[in-house]
Amino acid sequence: MRLIDTHCHLNDTEAFPNPSEAIAEARAAGVEKLIVIGVDTESSRLAVEIAEQHEGVYATVGWHPNYTQNFNKLELAEIEKLITHPKVVAIGEIGMDFHWDYATSDEQRSALLLQLDLAGKYEKPVVFHCREAEWFLLPILEKRIQICPKERGKWLLHCFAGSQDDAKRAIELDCMFGVDGPVTYKKADELRETIQTIGLERIVIETDAPWMTPVPHRGKRNKPAWVKHVNEGLAETFDVTPEVTARITTKNAEDFFGI
Numbered sequence: 509m510r511l512i513d514t515h516c517h518l519n520d521t522e523a524f525p526n527p528s529e530a531i532a533e534a535r536a537a538g539v540e541k542l543i544v545i546g547v548d549t550e551s552s553r554l555a556v557e558i559a560e561q562h563e564g565v566y567a568t569v570g571w572h573p574n575y576t577q578n579f580n581k582l583e584l585a586e587i588e589k590l591i592t593h594p595k596v597v598a599i600g601e602i603g604m605d606f607h608w609d610y611a612t613s614d615e616q617r618s619a620l621l622l623q624l625d626l627a628g629k630y631e632k633p634v635v636f637h638c639r640e641a642e643w644f645l646l647p648i649l650e651k652r653i654q655i656c657p658k659e660r661g662k663w664l665l666h667c668f669a670g671s672q673d674d675a676k677r678a679i680e681l682d683c684m685f686g687v688d689g690p691v692t693y694k695k696a697d698e699l700r701e702t703i704q705t706i707g708l709e710r711i712v713i714e715t716d717a718p719w720m721t722p723v724p725h726r727g728k729r730n731k732p733a734w735v736k737h738v739n740e741g742l743a744e745t746f747d748v749t750p751e752v753t754a755r756i757t758t759k760n761a762e763d764f765f766g767i
């Protein structure tokens with residue numbers, strides 16, 4: 509079985525003081541490729557560094573909405589310097605987050621739009637973080653696709669937690685969806701129903717490690733090796749074998765990120 513962890517934070521130095529170790533452990537669990545996600549300039553640089561040092565490891569670069577109170581044009585220029593690195597596969601994670609209020613709505617939105625333009629300029633895929641903000645992000649994307657139809661098919665909603673209605677709107681935009689630990693939670697029937705309506709052809713799997721730990725390891729710090737539990741939860745959701753979900757989601761990730 510070949511798996512890809514499309515979203516992990518091995519650049520979180522506190523959680524992963526030795527990323528090589530976590531990568532080796534993931535490999536032993538069938539995780540062939542990993543994507544390390546940037547959340548600001550420093551973590552984006554570190555993501556690229558980790559990707560440079562390991563075969564099958566890739567990076568995204570960008571500013572997470574919860575940090576955008578510190579974002580400005582100089583930081584944007586730093587992100588632009590990293591984009592053309594051969595191991596950078598996407599801009600991200602960027603987006604909107606109304607669960608926390610570290611950055612104002614305006615700060616988040618402004619950083620989002622500048623980074624969307626950057627992704628458009630370099631024709632890169634985008635990994636979105638969207639928490640309690642689908643109602644805000646989706647209209648922005650719906651407007652954008654009218655002006656930039658070329659960006660269709662280049663957007664991934666990581667750790668999707670929206671409603672069935674949100675999912676429907678995002679499918680209209682040709683978005684992909686990231687599924688993580690919560691698909692394995694006992695009480696997540698509503699999420700599983702939404703995932704069923706999305707369909708396997710639009711899904712990639714991810715850990716979001718060190719967060720979002722899947723069953724049966726809840727309460728512990730998450731790691732990329734455990735993406736196999738996410739895959740099992742997804743297989744159960746669709747009533748197919750883990751081999752089937754592994755094959756489809758791995759192909760989806762390879763096509764979307766060009767890896």
Ligand SMILES: [Zn+2]
Nearest residue numbers: 515545601716
């Ligand atoms: Zn993340």
